[in-house]
Amino acid sequence: MQPLIDELCSLWNDGTLTYDVSLRQNFMMKAALMWTINDFPAYGMLSGWSTAGRLGCPICMDKSKAFSLKNSRKVSYFDCHRQFLPHNHPYRKNKNSFKKRVIETSNPPPRLSSPNIWKQVAHLPLAQDRGDENPPHYGDKHNWTKQSIFWTLPYWKTHLLRHNIDVMHTERNVFMNVFNTVMDINGRTKDTNNARLDLAEICNRRELELKDVGRGKLIKPKATYALTKSQRVAICQWVKELKLPDGYASNLGRCVVIKEGKLHGMKSHDCHVFMQRLLPIAFDSLPKPIWKVLVELSHFFRELTSTTLNVEQLRVMENDIPVLLCKLEQIFPPSFFDSMEHLPIHLPYEARVGGPVQYRWMYPFERFLHSLKNKVKNKARVEASICEAYLVEETSTFASYYYPSEIDTRRTRMPRNVDVDEGSMSTPCFSVFNYPGKASGKSTKYFLDQLDLKATHLYVLQNCEEVEPYLDIYVKYLRQLNPTASDAQVGQEISSNFPTWFKEYVLNSENNVQDPLLRNLAWGPKLKVESWPIYTINGYKFHTGQLESDFYGKLTDIIQLEYTGLPIMKLILFKCDWFDNTPNIGTRVNDKYGVVEVRQSRRYNKAYDPFILAQQAEQVYFTPYPEGHNDWLAIIKTKARSRINDNILIQTEQEVPYQDDEVVGLQVMLHIDSDVIDDSLVDNDVGGEEVDMQSFDQPDMVDEFIEDKYISSEDDNDDENESDFNDTDEP
Template identity: 50%
Template sequence: MPHKCVDGFASYIEDMIPSNNCMTRSFYETKKVLKALQLPHEKIHACPIGCMLFWNDDHQLDQCKKCGRDRYKSKSNSNGKRVPQNPLYYFPIGPRLQRLYATKHIAGQMRWHYENPRANGIMSHPSDGEAWKHFDKQHPDFASEPRNVRLGLCTNGFSAFNQFGRPYSCWTVMLTPYNLPPWLCMKKQFIFLSLIIPGPKNPKKNLDVYLQPLIQELKDLWENGLFTYDVSRKQNFDMRAALLWTINDFPAYGMLSGWTTAGQHACPYCRVDESKSFWLTHSKKWSWFDCHRQFLLPNHVFRKDNKHFRKDRPVEADIASTRLTGDEVWEHVQYLPSIVDATDEELLKLKKKREGWWKRSIFWDLPYWKTLLIRHNLDVMHIEKNFFEQLIHTIMDEKNKTSFKPNAQKDLKIVCKSQRKGDMFVLKKEQKRVLCNWIFNLKFPDGYASDLSRCVDLKDLRLHGMKSHDCHVFMERLLPVALKHLLPKNEWCAITEISQFFRDVCASTLQIDNMTRLENNIAEILCKLEKIFPPSFFNSMEHLPVHLPYEVKVGGPVQYRWMYPFERFLNHLKRKIGNKARVEGSICNAYLLEEISNFCSLYFEKHIDTKAKQLDVCVEHQTDSNLPELFQDHMGKTSGKCQIRKFEEFISKQHPHLSVDDMRNKFEKEFSQWLRNQVHYKEKVP
């Protein structure tokens, strides 16, 4: 809403109410009143091309120490002040965590992970994972205070303008606390903007330069803590904070970790000296075909299959190596140059080698970084999307996107004895028409998925423009149904198994035993797909799922470690760009104002609708005494998932070692009767 519109509306309301009111008459006056509640932020000048920050000991310099470029623009503004060429906006995380403990209805929730233990063998929160428990064992002094904060970091960029505007890449760094319960964790109100990196270009290798203020604050929060008042216990304490991991897509994974995510050694888990990926001569790309038999059990029949896999390796006797520990990774990177100290020539030379690590990430400056089991997460959202697109484009034989091109068929003859035929997995024209018509006429419940009919081209018989969530829904729910009568049975079964794998991995409540089962299953599923599709189908994105069960077992449910909530948050920030000429400053002002409004809304009267009611933190619902207890616990929330979760907890207590398949059978047979037994209607007393 434009400021003039706010001024007019405020003035109109002020004239309507009694004259002894305290209401402001303009947007400017309102901002002055609320300024006392504004949390701190800093504007740090950076080199025009991101070589360094004019910060700390270098804050008085007027030129970059590396490239010699000027810090300020040649012209001053209307007030005579010099204008920086490249300002970085930094929002310290400490005061924002302090405000959580200063908010009555949130402070108590920050101890949820400690005061609400879950059943053994069940994971529904990051605190149930091995990484959290391992960190507590390594740092008992930190774990002894349950109010100390565990954080996750995400960095991602977005285009500030639409597809018809000029190219402008704006990058942000966000933090989120994991102390909160599942129904609050990862909500928009608890994702904190930490850095707005100036555009218009991707920071790429210079991302570590912009992260310096944040890393210094995280070190200080770890070593010294921050004196904080806990309103729920009415006492002061020294709040410390630790960064558990980062969350980002695969290109940003390389920018943050220092690992080369392209080429022969793109997989960050497979050891460099034992990589089995190879170059396809005709397709001119690296393939991860036949890289998964090593993950199978030693006596598995696929290990001796010399027909469907690589000719030069008829028998797979190797066993997948153990993953590198933090100390082993540190031995590889400790002597590598950091972005802050190295020259561009040194870094470029290391990166072109594509032999794994090419820099020492700034995160290694954190004292506890090498004790973490997971430092950088593989993003399930993008892996699932890329896997689905590769699969559906090949099945529908989409021009320029299918992996079954003539060059791929030439590579297939070189690599394998058995030749794949296109009619095994490629749909005919009439089959594609049936599939497209089915998707076009598909209807979903409100809020379940977007309108997929917009992604269907009935003329050219293809799918296009599918967003990440569209691919998520299609991959896990629709793919087996859509292809059941269109593909041969063996091919359909293999595709159904990979669909079920992603569905199991993305479950909100997990059993640890099932993750071990999935680790064995995914290797076999990928081998089945290798018997169907050509080697050009298997790039790094089709290989990475083999490591996802391990990350889930260690880190907990993927809902806390994927990009969906951060992508939604970035879309929210994008809508706040009011001044197209000042993208970063516009986002900064809007974000600071939203922080104030969210905090104030927590203290409004109960009958006033606010955003806080979406969090269910300040609203005391008036429940009907005649309403069954099962539904009173979840007033104002979608009750279906809550009831299903209660049933799963009920079954898990009775049968702690029940598999996922048996749990589904129990659900189909017993849920309706269980729900009927839970509901007790009370007769109204006249």
């Protein structure tokens, strides 16, 4: 890395001559390295603090309380999080739910500043100067292996955040540990036989301890946090049948092995979507105290990875994450808590200092590495293959500037699900018309019946800003005729007679309405409409048969409505079959955990109002539960890909990981209850598993760091460039 460091020092001290295209002049540009972005093992290589062993946390450092498990033969961070709680918190004095007969009185480990860390590493050799042996007291009083070469940068000692804990890998590994343990996947679960032996030594959970039944046999009681075989198969079947919106996630069905009741080969983005959106639905059959904790964990990562962060909310998350981890410690065995389950306690602080995670996680770099791998055609000449592919790519890109505009090239290709302006904007028109969008599929033409014709015309008038003054005039007119009329009566009168009144008013020469567009609008739309099965707008791709939001309903038709006269005025309407929005009858909402459900057998029947403007629609996905909740559908809200706040389009060729727009302020993050999980953790309805004593001779062989399969997978050879994010159900 020495050449890189030399260039960084030169950029800081001397700068480099750069051309400013806006001012059309040269200037000396200076640059600095803000931080490094890498996975956790690389964190140790770049920082000089080894991330392996009992002192593996690079933030807690020598103040870490991690310890080695005797039977599982691995490092555990169990009961390392009560020290982060306030001194008067009841968890600190709890002797039964954590380590038995242990209370917590210590302060949280201090986060050392850069000058203090420099004092510790100033005497250590650089990587090229160190020998094969680690410094004295390595693994006992410290985990320093070398002095990082980044300390030679003149500004490195002033940084608040030098190395980022990668949220992508942390979230993935936390999810995989939770998922494998809850699904009780053989060889991957953290609830092993050795884990139960460690549990007996460390915790006061006698009901989960192995029971000796003689003849060299033990019984391993069934834990309530692990699903039964039938529940696992139901979840796998549910995942296999999921058809998520286009661009939302990859095809999770490829990961399902129904006979074995497990999922395999999930990539990082699959875990990202499952953790934040699908986990509350998939694990709904767990006991409610356990389900609530897992939903809180899901919301923590959802809000942490939002595109917009609130500093005060991050401070709340800093206070809440120790409580959340302590609640997990009351459920899962000590072997569950490796370094990945400990790292989330430091993530809110890094988000508060470094900003939103989309600038500090590994997704773009993993994608770039994948693109480099695709360029390698000759594995015996890796570098030459990449160079040759780059030359071809740069040459073709340069040549594309001289192609006619009608030729589609990689440079001019529009991103996925981006609106194309179908209307003619050469003439100013009303706001509801000629809205940019793109129709797809085979179109059909038919005539509207009178009921639909009246409903479409009324809805267009009520949602056209230019018609609002005339609507106010009509309301005043109704109030003069009947001063005692209620709002409901006025609304009924508008629905029945406003289009007719509007036509008479606009066409009456005495009212002096000269705008030709208003006069064309007053005549109403044509009876003949054109219908499509697919329409792309607002960054979403809508299919007939999909379900939309607020009201929640099923999209049944996409029609283009055209009005008479010139200029041509067209607009797209969605015809929807709305669900009943009556609280607790047709729709129910869990206010604390943000779970919204609708009853699929009930429909909105208060009025015939099936149409909305296409630009008003937002896409949601409705899914049944794997088990139970008959007739109820859970709602998964989606966000348009390649867009950020205020519908600003991100002009990028590659898809970005799914993120919510902002911290939504759910009460789950504002008020994580400090409940004690005192419910029994043994499932008495299911018999225990018989265990042979000879199985304890081998240590648990579950990797501490789960290999990331975002780039490639042994079990899946799909084209990652598209399948990671694209819905495979597209016709």
